[in-house]
Amino acid sequence: MIAIIDYGMGNLASxxxxxEYVGGVVLVTKRIEDLQKAQKIVLPxxxxxxxxxxxxxxxxxxxxxxxxxxxxxxxxxxxxxxxxLLAKKSYEFGEYDGLGFIDAEVKKIDxxxxxxxxxxxxxxxxxxxxxKESVLMEGVEDNSDFYFVHSYHMVCNDNSDxxxxxxxxxxxxxxxxxxxxxxxxxxxxxxxxxxxKILENFVEWEIK
Amino acid sequence: MLKKRIIPVxxxxxxxxxKTIKFDQYRDxxxxxxxARIYDAQRADELVFLDIDASTANRRTLLDIVKxxxxxxxxxxxxxxxxxxxxxxxxxLQGGADKVIINTHAVEDIVFINQATExxxxxxIVVSIDVRKKNNDEYEVYTHGGEKATGLKPVEWxxxxxxxxxxxxIITSIDLDGTMEGLDINLIKAITEAVxxxxxxxxxxxxxxxxxxxxxxxxxxAVGAGSIFHFTDQSIIKxxxxxxxxxxxxxx
Numbered sequence: 388m389i390a391i392i393d394y395g396m397g398n399l400a401s402x403x404x405x406x407e408y409v410g411g412v413v414l415v416t417k418r419i420e421d422l423q424k425a426q427k428i429v430l431p432x433x434x435x436x437x438x439x440x441x442x443x444x445x446x447x448x449x450x451x452x453x454x455x456x457x458x459x460x461x462x463x464x465x466x467x468x469x470x471x472l473l474a475k476k477s478y479e480f481g482e483y484d485g486l487g488f489i490d491a492e493v494k495k496i497d498x499x500x501x502x503x504x505x506x507x508x509x510x511x512x513x514x515x516x517x518x519k520e521s522v523l524m525e526g527v528e529d530n531s532d533f534y535f536v537h538s539y540h541m542v543c544n545d546n547s548d549x550x551x552x553x554x555x556x557x558x559x560x561x562x563x564x565x566x567x568x569x570x571x572x573x574x575x576x577x578x579x580x581x582x583x584k585i586l587e588n589f590v591e592w593e594i595k
Numbered sequence: 596m597l598k599k600r601i602i603p604v605x606x607x608x609x610x611x612x613x614k615t616i617k618f619d620q621y622r623d624x625x626x627x628x629x630x631a632r633i634y635d636a637q638r639a640d641e642l643v644f645l646d647i648d649a650s651t652a653n654r655r656t657l658l659d660i661v662k663x664x665x666x667x668x669x670x671x672x673x674x675x676x677x678x679x680x681x682x683x684x685x686x687x688l689q690g691g692a693d694k695v696i697i698n699t700h701a702v703e704d705i706v707f708i709n710q711a712t713e714x715x716x717x718x719x720i721v722v723s724i725d726v727r728k729k730n731n732d733e734y735e736v737y738t739h740g741g742e743k744a745t746g747l748k749p750v751e752w753x754x755x756x757x758x759x760x761x762x763x764x765i766i767t768s769i770d771l772d773g774t775m776e777g778l779d780i781n782l783i784k785a786i787t788e789a790v791x792x793x794x795x796x797x798x799x800x801x802x803x804x805x806x807x808x809x810x811x812x813x814x815x816x817a818v819g820a821g822s823i824f825h826f827t828d829q830s831i832i833k834x835x836x837x838x839x840x841x842x843x844x845x846x847x
């Protein structure tokens with residue numbers, strides 16, 4: 388069973404339906420017991436970093452995630468805010484601590500192209516360039532387009548965590564991966580065929 | 596590179612899809628769910644659903660449609676129509692929408708936009724601006740489905756909306772809506788030059804070249820279209836192919 392964490396941040400229906408569509412057995416839950424029973428965990432999310440962390444803390448999920456993801460190494464998929472929360476720190480509306488599973492910081496998109504500030508949020512379809520191999524990207528062509536909608540981006544301190552990057556005035560990290568952790572800045576559940584392929588790979592992911 | 600977006604716009608009334616001309620003369624153009632499936636199969640970049648009934652009695656229908664579409668079409672859904680409260684927004688997002696569109700209520704209470712963006716994130720909140728051209732060639736913002744003059748100028752209003760946290764703007768020409776006579780490039784350009792948030796333009800697309808004009812001359816990030824897909828044999832696929840041939844940066 389794949390547990391999708393409900394922490395009040397955004398639309399859960401789409402990721403649940405999409406995972407089911409590609410063969411997953413899913414449970415959308417707020418309960419720690421369900422996370423403990425799950426084989427895999429998904430942290431979705433749209434919204435502000437501070438609110439996301441506050442909600443996770445309120446639901447007492449931070450230590451549970453530390454245990455299940457870092458210690459027990461359950462396969463973990465983070466999406467959009469769910470990827471950003473993996474960072475050590477974010478600078479959205481202040482300075483906040485994240486889960487710290489990935490050595491990174493979250494900063495506002497402030498990119499230039501030909502000396503002009505690019506529109507924020509970064510909304511729409513953009514291509515992802517693969518920087519290292521990942522089982523979750525099998526069957527997806529390099530430089531495929533995915534759907535992004537975000538105003539902040541993750542800056543990794545450890546390059547080995549960077550699975551894919553995307554160009555928006557400059558390169559930024561669009562996929563991170565380390566052992567059992569895989570997270571995308573874009574929304575695979577909104578990226579039609581290629582997004583569904585990533586989700587299918589997650590459903591079938593066997594960590595040896 | 597971020598691609599330009601082709602966005603079919605689906606207007607909903609009583610659970611059916613309708614099309615208007617200058618925001619009037621509703622014609623039934625079919626079933627929104629089957630149409631959404633076709634747009635998804637043709638790889639439209641996003642879908643905009645606007646409930647033009649906008650009465651609370653029909654909120655249920657909009658939610659049902661969004662839920663059903665989001666269960667089969669795994670693509671971005673942008674939904675609006677009569678949104679007045681944070682709870683309205685929460686329900687629509689929970690139903691499967693990625694972004695919500697606010698129009699009239701933004702004018703009635705700009706603070707609502709602030710509150711909405713703080714709670715749900717800037718990128719989730721889209722403000723839609725409907726505009727009529729006056730006799731003296733000046734533009735004015737209208738609310739309530741084109742019925743109420745606000746005295747606001749679109750450029751000033753767009754800037755205010757951006758200042759208050761909106762993530763995107765949809766700019767629609769009421770005069771060109773449903774006419775297929777082409778987009779109002781002057782209007783679109785004025786908005787895209789005034790704000791730094793993405794702009795979706797709509798109202799008047801009648802040919803494949805109109806898409807190109809919206810992107811290149813208008814500077815829009817996305818072009819919304821309705822009539823061309825309902826009433827001509829142009830499709831998302833043909834639009835995409837045309838734009839690729841013209842060197843416009845869209846998904847292939």
